[in-house]
Amino acid sequence: MDRGKLIKILLITFAILTAASSISLFYAYQKPTYERQTIILGTYTHRAIYDYIAELKPNIIYNKTTLKPGEGTLYTAITTGINITFTYKFISSPSPETIGIALEEITAEIESPGKWTKPLHEDEVKELMNLEGSMNFTLKINCTAIRQLIDRIDKEIGTYSSSFNIRVKPRIRVDTIVAKRTVNETYTPELIVMFRAGTEKGNYISIEGLNQTKNKDITETREITYPEVEARRNMFSATTLTTAIGLAALIIAHLKIVGQQKSTERKSKELLKRIMEEYKDAIAEAVGSPPKTQTTIDVESLEDLTKIAQILAKPILRAKEDEEQIFYIIDGNMKYQYKIKA
Template identity: 25%
Template sequence: MRETLDNVFKKYQKKFTIILLPVLVVAGVISVYTLMQPTTITNQVDNNVSHFQTSYDYKATITPNILYPTGGTIEVGDTMYKKITNAIPFTINSTINSENEVIAKGTHEFQLLIKAGDLWEKSFPLAEKQSFAKKGTAISIIDKSFKIDIEKVKTFILKVEEETGIRTEEYTIEIVPNIQGTIISGGIEKDIKMEDKLIFQYFYEEIKLATEKKFISTIPFTTTEISKNMFTFFGSELPLTPVRIISSVFSLLFILVIIYMNKNFWANRKKNVQSLAEKINKKYGKRMISVSQKVETSQKSIILLNSFKAIIQIADAKELPIFYYNMHLDESKLYFIIDGNYMYQYEINEIELARSRSRSRVKNNKNEAESDPAYALD
């Protein structure tokens, strides 16, 4: 059976190599790729999304003037004039809108904060802390109206400047909400915290809006799903683990086959080298002397010969013995003649073997002694 396999591999070695190498590359690439991929994929699934929105709406209460003879509370833009503005009434509306029903609970409170840059600040409560607990897809957390008394603000700032001597060109008036609580959806609980301020810049003659009037934040409710990773092959999705095992096994199998083929190839080369040496030893063994170590050549002139026939000719002409040395490390065979300070040598190596094999293919029908001049007698 072994001889049959060897013969098959020897006969179709080139075809096997051409077929196996691309398959090995493909299997190896798939194996490496699948080994680098996780066997499972973690996905975040959005079960529900809540939007927490807070909006402010303000107007100005003014005294009668040439522009507004009747005065009263009017719609204004981002700029108000201190001289004719008595108060800024405003409403705050805070809601939670969700795709699915949620439970919201917590507390809220509001403060009015007057600041003089980094010099000082003073807070005044607008509403005491209150709790809430509501359920639904559209929940109103706050819907309240407040008023900033500009006359009181002016009076307070003037008093601070008078008593402390601290004065700045710009003050700010801030509406500071403090909403804290939780939202529960599908058993998942998320914290909510809102501190989006409505800020006005308080100049000598003007009051200007310094922030947006609407604030929105998103609170997602997600769960983690773990699924098996798939390998896509020509449009088909295959489980990653079996693909990884099969491609790895095939890669290893193809590597072993290629190694086996090369092993036979080198064994054949070694066999051919040995058979050439055996033929020489068989024919001229009685004329050769085997030595166990290489002769010291530092004091001799070495003449390299390109055929064993030249060794025979020189030995016959000078009536000298032929020495034989087996170089075990590379399986080369060295034949040499010593003539005083001269050393004539011929070596059978892989290059000579390749030459011998090439000639043997061309001269298959000739006598083996005639096919290779490396050991021809005549």
């Protein structure tokens, strides 16, 4: 096979291989070699439950002197007090290995929205609200005593409070180990007792925050590696580099051959021009391709062909065939010829 054609075939082949490996390398780098995943090792929940029993004056609307959550509206006019119990639970999965729970403090405050706020420390809560117990505690809101305190504050600062709120804030400290992880945190489930006046429902007491939960996950971030992605990157990098080097070498070889061909063509044209000038009187143009003969003899030069023409007293004919020019002499069944690149 001609060397130039072989290099062209190899050039096309290596170009395709380089493009394919480059595309594969591009997609290999689109995939991560690692990723971080958050694993849930365990869960835990703070659960605070407030319950109450409201004490009522004898009344017609309910015809009983106590109300529990969901049994009816606590109308201010007939409610004398509210007995509140608090229960705290810590729930985890898996179960805690060790646990320590403590009620650090209980604070409260009475507020007249937009006017004033009266903080109550634990001793004041005990005195004013009959606070008893530690972790699971009870307290009683005496509606008459609370109203009297509010009236005194309003008188002192020159305001009037028809509506007011009582906020109770126990602060619970939890120190535990769950799923081999240490948990140290505080939880403050706030209860709000709201005394409302002048509404469409009339004057009544609303309680918010009876059931509260706070859920949390114990997590761990892990790094997962993908060695096969790194291996593909290395493989396609090596393949791309190899084929690119081969492609570059073939391009250089192809350019060299093209240069040589152009140089040969230039020399052939110069030689042909010189021959035509030198032997123009001995050469005649032929129409069509040289005829086929029984015997064909190729000679080394046009000078040799000219000598044969003189000996045989035959003309030299010139014909073009593909990329060659053929100078020939016909002598019966014999043909003498000299070929040169066109």
